[in-house]
Amino acid sequence: MAMTADGKIATANRALSSFGSPRDHEHLLTLRATADAVMSGARTVNLNKINLGPGPEKFRRARLRNGLAEFNLRIIVSGRGALNPHAEIFQHRFEPLKRGRGRESAAPSCGADDSQVANSPIIILTTQRAATAQLKKLRALADEVKVCGKTEINFRAALRWLRAHRGVKRLLCEGGAELNAALFRAGLVDELHLTICPHIFGGRAAPTIAEGRGFAKLANAARLQLKSARRVGAEMFLVFARA
């Protein structure tokens, strides 16, 4: 997560959330190259021009060197199943390296043929709140839609399913605030990569790295220990591990 010096991850109107340096972006892609799957919440996907893919060729080669599939799984979390079909993430498919130059291609995302499944599949995690008609729309957008929870995602069950059915051992969550909070609450965050950027956004409604219901007692709060802190230019790159 990229965070301003006053602890915000986006402006109050959520219009601006990309404010890290090119170095921070490189860090994000390097992290993606260590994960079987990359996950984001519905609002982040709906609002941003992001594709959650592995990025340029050098990162895909890094994935292969790391013993991972060339393309990561892309996971979107939406309890209501209300995703914008025109969001950037649904506009991209990727060509694997073995087929040529490994360039990113913009192509329709619907209809999962073999090559698409072999590339960077999209999985949507949703709940029973998503109506049947909504589920049908989601299935046209994604390679797989998994209902895992009544009103909220049961992330423990979802991760077990991802491990058993999709071989996901390491998952990178890229926010936003509500999704992060749910993972902290479920005790599922092993590591937090936080980049502190030299900006102040202010704004009471501007999100921090974890929103949701929050913890009421210190005893219940997610506890972390600082693993590393590195200054690069005007930014601080922090890594925390679960205490």
Ligand SMILES: NC(=O)c1ccc[n+]([C@@H]2O[C@H](COP(=O)([O-])OP(=O)(O)OC[C@H]3O[C@@H](n4cnc5c(N)ncnc54)[C@H](OP(=O)(O)O)[C@@H]3O)[C@@H](O)[C@H]2O)c1
């Ligand atoms: N600075 C950064 O590094 C960074 C990174 C990522 C995002 N952001 C910014 O953060 C903001 C978005 O954060 P956000 O907190 O508003 O939204 P979010 O976490 O991206 O998405 C929230 C949505 O995800 C679904 N969701 C999350 N947890 C769930 C659970 N436990 N069970 C079921 N569904 C769940 C719900 O979808 P439904 O409503 O469909 O049920 C919920 O409305 C945006 O401005 C984005 O650009 C910043």
